[in-house]
Amino acid sequence: MSHEIRIVTEAELRGAVGLDRALVDVIENAFRALASGRVVMPPILSMEIAEANGEVDVKTAYIPGFEGFAIKVSPGFFDNPARGLPSLNGLMILFSATTGLVQAVFLDNGYLTDLRTAAAGAVAARHLAPEAVETAGVIGTGAQARLQMQAAHLERRFARGLVWGRDAARAAACAAELSASLGVPVEAAADPARLVAESQLVITTTPARQPVLEAGWLHPGLHITAMGSDQAGKNEIDPAALAAADLYVCDRVSQCEALGELRAALAAGLWHRGTPPELGAVIAGSAPGRTDAEQVTICDLTGTGAQDTAIASHVRGLLGTAGTAVIA
Amino acid sequence: MSHEIRIVTEAELRGAVGLDRALVDVIENAFRALASGRVVMPPILSMEIAEANGEVDVKTAYIPGFEGFAIKVSPGFFDNPARGLPSLNGLMILFSATTGLVQAVFLDNGYLTDLRTAAAGAVAARHLAPEAVETAGVIGTGAQARLQMQAAHLERRFARGLVWGRDAARAAACAAELSASLGVPVEAAADPARLVAESQLVITTTPARQPVLEAGWLHPGLHITAMGSDQAGKNEIDPAALAAADLYVCDRVSQCEALGELRAALAAGLWHRGTPPELGAVIAGSAPGRTDAEQVTICDLTGTGAQDTAIASHVRGLLGTAGTAVIA
Structure with missing residues (x-):
């Protein structure tokens, strides 16, 4: 029996x-549900394609009470920039949680992932950052650095921003863009x-394999995402x-034990406080x-289905x- | 950078x-590659939605030399027939194995899965069935029972078919359809x-949780898929x-250790021959x-990415x- 499926492009989604x-409220609700113990969220499917310097991750979750569930495919192919293509792409598919029928295909090239990742940063800021944030800083200069600062600003109306990255020119460009979009001074x-x-x-938004933020830098009244x-x-x-x-x-x-900051702390033998709380x-x-x-808080986001x-x-x-309706 | 994605419906795929x-040659090549050790095939992602009597599986594999890789999503929602919908649905997405960009979305409602599953049965028959097959039988009366008999007939031109299922009327209907499509007598x-x-x-094509084929029934010159x-x-x-x-x-x-007939044999303590060969x-x-x-052979198919x-x-x-070209 055929049914209607909505095909939606990145431009239409934007x-x-x-x-x-x-959106932050929506993502906050997802985390609340996740902690209820009733969400079904299988381990991430991950495949490496070493010959192409590529990888692909598949995430999903069923949240009781939601009409649908998404399956999200995120390819990352890191030789793409040399071809004039972005490294990250992908799509999301929305299925009925009652019948399993495909409802919509979001050909978002990673746009929805960018948004839901930024929104998680806002949720972390909402619940963990000090009430008064005068200055917010981001380590990293990519698309997510910009989005995370915008997300943080939704929750904490900081008066000044800072950006740091290994490439000073990229940091300066990111700071200039953020100054314009946030309407507050942002400097490198x-x-x-x-x-x-x-x-x-x-907020740290880097692909670092060696720490970019040292323990000795922690100070009272700091939140790190x-x-x-x-x-x-x-x-x-x-x-x-x-x-x-x-x-x-x-x-x-x-996920944090396997993929996040907690993994490194466990591997270094530096975590002895048992199971940490979830957001x-x-x-x-x-x-x-x-x-x-005056507390120091850290939130570790690995990204959830x-x-x-x-x-x-x-x-x-x-x-x-x-979008385009297709009968399939 | 936007690119063209082909959206193809079940009717167009049919x-x-x-x-x-x-197609059997194509699937034979996939199995040959799989045994070469160079294929990357992660464990199946599987999620149960108990409230809806549903489940969803995601499979994928990268085969060196192939331009693309598929991610296949198979929902099974077993209360669907009461709604006039098929239990099995889903889609396949084809990605470039060089850039990770989505190339095509096949809204096949499981049609391609049915075909590649049947073709695997043909490959098993090609390599393991006796050269002379006078009579072929299928236990099971669903869509895959029909396809498996057609697949077997591509490789072994049997003169007579048999069908058995718990529901005699369904078995008779399946036999009548197969008689017509194969052009040989097929009886229940x-x-x-x-x-x-x-x-x-x-061929056994059932969702049985208790064996439908007993060891005492094996006889010389038999192949079972x-x-x-x-x-x-x-x-x-x-x-x-x-x-x-x-x-x-x-x-x-x-996969057979976790999901197939081998799982049951291992659980029963009845398998002591070490690692079995792959197709x-x-x-x-x-x-x-x-x-x-005169040998007795068994092939266990769980379905591979x-x-x-x-x-x-x-x-x-x-x-x-x-299909429909979408710029995304």
Whole structure:
């Protein structure tokens, strides 16, 4: 029996959905559900294509109460820039959670992933950053660095931004763009230690395999969101920093143990506090979040299929008549 | 940078590709590659949605030398028939193995999976069935029972067919359809023991969780292809039959240990012959196949991502201008 499937391109999706507080609420709900224990979220399917310097990850999750579930495919092919193509691409497919029928194919080239990742940063800031953030800093200069600063600004109206990256020209360009989009002064920092020292909220958005943020730089009243590490081997935060912080929170413990900052801390023998809380438990109030403006908090984001199901379901409601209907 | 993606519906795919020896050759090549050790095939991603009596599996594989790789999503929602919908649905996505860009979305509702599964049965018959098959029998009466008999007939021109299922009316209908499509008499068998006794080639295509084929029914000159078991808990063949056969062959050992007939035999403590050969090794000649017309052989098919990549690549070459081009 044939049924209608909506095919939606990246351009159409960009017209339908952007980074705003409504989306942050949607992603917050996904984390709350994840901590309830009722979400079904299998381990990430991951395949490496070494000959092409490529990899592909598949994520999914079923969230009870949601009409649909997403399957998200994220290829990363790191020789693409030399061909004039972006490294990251992919699509999301939305299925009915009642019948399994395909409802929509979002040919987003990673746009929805960028949004739901940024929105998770906003959720972390909402629940863990100090109430007063005068300066926010980002380590990293890519597309996600820009989005994470925009997301942080939705939750904490900081008056000044800082950017640091290994390439000073890229850092300057990122700072200039952020100044314009946020309407507050954003400067390139001379070094990452200085950036951390002057910020109350720091986001790391790098593919680093050696820490870019040292434990000795932690200071009272600092929140760090580390969102770059999504594979075993990546590591942005000095493993000693996790234990030194007052509170360390995972998006998903099982993923952070395998792919996140926690993996590096465990491997270094520097984590002895047992199972960390998840962001969803902090949101739900079943685990304590920040209890004091002077605390140091760290949130480790590896990216979850629950976010994909949440954003795909949200987008479907915003589409109107956008896209092409195919009878299949 | 936007690029063209071909969206192809089930009806368009049915117009472009069917079950023939060219497809069997394609799937044979996939198994040969799989046994070479150079294919990258991650474990199946599997998610259960218990509230909806549903599940979804995701398979993929990278085959060196292929321009693309497929990701195949197979939802199975077993309350669908009561809604007038088929239980099995899904789609396949073909990606460039060089850039990771989406090349085509095949909205096949499981049609390509049906074909590549049937073609694997033909490959098993080609390499393991006795040269002379007078009678072929199938246990099971669904769509795959029909396709498997057609596939077997491509490789062994049997003069008579038998069908057995728990529902006699469905078995009679399946037999009548097969008589018409194959052009040879196909009858419903009175019982499965009789079917096996009279056949030289038997295919099992059931979702059985208790064996439907007993070890005591094995007889000289018999080949069995068991393709129903694709999940832990399913079991079509008496575990004692695997050890009693002269040769037992897996499509993929790691999958058969977890999901196939081998799982049940291992669980029953009835398998002591070490690692069985894979079908691809038999095809490549690196493991012996049938060496004698009187041997008893069993092939255990759980379904591999390599088959999906192979059929998706094959179909792309057959499409011509079929489908809808979307710029994404």
